[in-house]
Amino acid sequence: MSQVTRRRTGPSKGDLREAAILEAARALFTERPYESITIDDLAGGAGISRTSFYFYFPTKTAVLTALMARVGDELAASHVWFDAEGPAAGLLREQLAASARLWRDNAGILSCAASAMATSPELREFVGRVRTRYDERAAEKIRRDQAAGTATTAIAAHRLAEMISAIRDARYEQLAGASDDELREAVDDLTEAISRLVYGRA
Incomplete structure (x- = not known):
């Protein structure tokens, strides 16, 4: 007699609880300083007990790291300029617009x-990996363009990539609470600055 295996078609109870913790954390981290948020706050926001919380995450920082991983994945998916040839200002603007929105929405x-x-080596390592991944992809693009004769060779590709990150991050730090018009202005500023830095023209 054959047995019919029942397949799960939706998220499990555990999946839903983990998602609830992350959604509660997103709201709390948006509204309050990190130091003021407790495990009890996160568990209460998700509608579970403190004991149940530890079944899914060992620490508050682990929850924050999971949220940062989502942001990092979305950021990586927006990197359309890195695969382009030459200045490709339209794709650069598209990439910057997507990452600027992510930065604003997750400020x-x-x-x-x-x-x-400051107190979490795990989180520092994760953020470092995300930054390194961005800089390596930017440097790879710049090297291709240097070889093709479109990008400046006066500065090494990896240094240019680091400078792009510094310029971008400094401008993005001003975007918390920015309007759509302010965000577009920031993207325009960055598109011109990066184009001039790498290619010598806007």
Whole structure:
């Protein structure tokens, strides 16, 4: 007699609880400083007990790291300029617009991460990997363009990539609470600055 295996078609109870913790954390990290948020706050926001919380995450920082991983994945998915040839200002603007929106929409999480990195080697390592991944992809593109004769060779590709990150991050830090018009202005500023830096023209 054959047996019929029942297949799960939706998220499990555990999946839903983990998602609830992350959603509660997103709201709390957006509204309050990282240091003021407790495990009880996160568990209560998700509608579970403190004991149940530890079944899914060992620490508050682990929850923040999971949220940062989502942001990092979305950021990586927006990197359309890195595969282009030459200045490709339209794709550069598209990439910057996507990452600027991510930065603005997750400003609270990013602010909490900046605070937590002071005491969390795990989070510092994760953020470092995300930054390195960005810089390596930028440097690879610049090397291709240098070889093709479109990008400046006066500065090494990896240094240019680091400078792009510094310029971008400094401008993005001003975007918390920015309007759509302010965000577009920031993207325009960055598109011109990066184009001039790498290619010598806007």
